[in-house]
Amino acid sequence: MGNITTDRDGAVLSVDSLQVTYGGAVEAVRGVSMEVPDGAVVAVLGSNGAGKSTLLRTISGTLRLHRGRVDAGTVRFGDLDLTRRDPGQIVRAGVVQVPEGRRIFGRLTVEENLRAGGMGNRDRAAKATALTRVHDLFPVLQERSGQRAGLLSGGEQQMLAIGRALMASPRLLLLDEPSLGLAPRVIGQIGEVIAEINRQGTSVLLVEQNATMALGVASAAYVLDVGRVSLSGDARELAQSDEVQRLYLGHTGASPEQRTERAPRRTLSRWTA
Amino acid sequence: MTQFLSLLLNGISLGAIYALIALGFVIIFKASEVVSFTHGSLLLLGAYTVARLSDPLGFLPAVLIGLAFTALAAFLVERLIINQLRGAPVISLAIVTIGVDIIILTELIRQIGPDILNVPHPWGGDSVRIGSVGISENRLIAMGVAGVLIIAFFAAFKYSSWGVAMRASAEDGEAAALMGIRQGRVSALAWIVAGVLAAVAALFLVGAPTPGVSAAAYTVALRAFPAAILGGLDSTGGALVGGLLIGITEALAAGYQDQLSFLGRGFGEVAPYVVMIIVLLVRPSGLFGTKELTRV
Numbered sequence: 001m002g003n004i005t006t007d008r009d010g011a012v013l014s015v016d017s018l019q020v021t022y023g024g025a026v027e028a029v030r031g032v033s034m035e036v037p038d039g040a041v042v043a044v045l046g047s048n049g050a051g052k053s054t055l056l057r058t059i060s061g062t063l064r065l066h067r068g069r070v071d072a073g074t075v076r077f078g079d080l081d082l083t084r085r086d087p088g089q090i091v092r093a094g095v096v097q098v099p100e101g102r103r104i105f106g107r108l109t110v111e112e113n114l115r116a117g118g119m120g121n122r123d124r125a126a127k128a129t130a131l132t133r134v135h136d137l138f139p140v141l142q143e144r145s146g147q148r149a150g151l152l153s154g155g156e157q158q159m160l161a162i163g164r165a166l167m168a169s170p171r172l173l174l175l176d177e178p179s180l181g182l183a184p185r186v187i188g189q190i191g192e193v194i195a196e197i198n199r200q201g202t203s204v205l206l207v208e209q210n211a212t213m214a215l216g217v218a219s220a221a222y223v224l225d226v227g228r229v230s231l232s233g234d235a236r237e238l239a240q241s242d243e244v245q246r247l248y249l250g251h252t253g254a255s256p257e258q259r260t261e262r263a264p265r266r267t268l269s270r271w272t273a
Numbered sequence: 274m275t276q277f278l279s280l281l282l283n284g285i286s287l288g289a290i291y292a293l294i295a296l297g298f299v300i301i302f303k304a305s306e307v308v309s310f311t312h313g314s315l316l317l318l319g320a321y322t323v324a325r326l327s328d329p330l331g332f333l334p335a336v337l338i339g340l341a342f343t344a345l346a347a348f349l350v351e352r353l354i355i356n357q358l359r360g361a362p363v364i365s366l367a368i369v370t371i372g373v374d375i376i377i378l379t380e381l382i383r384q385i386g387p388d389i390l391n392v393p394h395p396w397g398g399d400s401v402r403i404g405s406v407g408i409s410e411n412r413l414i415a416m417g418v419a420g421v422l423i424i425a426f427f428a429a430f431k432y433s434s435w436g437v438a439m440r441a442s443a444e445d446g447e448a449a450a451l452m453g454i455r456q457g458r459v460s461a462l463a464w465i466v467a468g469v470l471a472a473v474a475a476l477f478l479v480g481a482p483t484p485g486v487s488a489a490a491y492t493v494a495l496r497a498f499p500a501a502i503l504g505g506l507d508s509t510g511g512a513l514v515g516g517l518l519i520g521i522t523e524a525l526a527a528g529y530q531d532q533l534s535f536l537g538r539g540f541g542e543v544a545p546y547v548v549m550i551i552v553l554l555v556r557p558s559g560l561f562g563t564k565e566l567t568r569v
Contacts, residue, residue: 062451065446065450087450088453092453096451097451099448105440107440112437115434116452
């Protein structure tokens, strides 16, 4: 695992001018370039349909399952070209994804889920180390190891999904909206867990709609808008920017009075006319 | 009472054989999302290979080659056809397997011709009596072998890495792929296992009280389909229960056909299908099947 060298800028993952289409027609990602520096947490923000999941599918090699195709551009992991490789090779290279909506194996036990996560990891010793790490991070998974995963709470399922991915001893962890559908308190815990995983030496690419959590953990961030990078930079600076404040942190740039004065009148008149 | 026990025992042994076939059917469905109708001809292929090779090579080598050959055929069907069509609608795939089945079957029937090929089982056609209950040695051995294979199968399915990978990718193929589980490999292995199980079933199906390998062995194999479906297409436990249920029903219906004569002669042969229809009317997804079979 440790033999992946970073390129000259120290980036462990670099995406260059990536273009992806679905079904030969729908452009989901239009020329995205981004980087994850080695040892960093990088956030990708964006609303539904911005191309966030497509970006992760491309990195993980599962585009084909969605009838998607890379039309141009490259995805590099260190000096390894990941573009168009199959998911198994990408996992073995050290890039592992926690998919959106957790996608744990509900009919398998917690222990079996973790075992499934370690399937891409041939090294027994590494697997044992990974299991200890997962149990240290999430003691609840050890307590519930014989239980069907489908019976866990939402937060526990998210922890299992992250733990399952860690079983492959990833060098780079991809997280697709880990906060989705979770209570605010649990979202806070997930944020802490991500920070801890990163402290232990795993780089993280975090895709989120919850900008507060994401910008809290990340050092850098990119904002995707309809398949393009519309903003990028230092996470703290981005959090202060007007656009991010307005779009993702719920602070409106315009004053409330201005907004109510404009919009509704016309639609009303149309109905009353 | 003696007659009942005798029929029950014979039904269980027949059911164990059906369960082997049905298990293969179910794991193929789980691993490749294909309802595979090639199973009947694969089974006949196994029986034919054993019958043809027994004479020159001896029984045991013929059996081993028969198992290997059937497994190889199943593997090739998966690699060359099913794997190439991944993502095609389930119905198209099912029809494709019917096509493959007809091709293999036609060739086998041409080879077998009107003859009945004898398989020289070392245990011959003798019957044994357990108390007052009689059963052919062949069926008794079948029950033992099937029992051992079924236990081994369930143990592997529950505890081995293959079993975990198989269940994980059956539940969520994309998530399994993201864990580095190679679905192609899981699927190919499922076909190989199914091929071996079908060949073992074939070995016993063409022994006493059946006279030998003829094209009729194919229709016997077809009765494993209702076994798999009434158990629930995606449930291995269901395949076992379904197999036994069909075997027992068939034996009882055949044994009591004088009392059941108002249903017409030969009711034993259609009884499995009648049971399947009744079970599905009550439980549309089978006894142990998952309600929602179509995954998005």
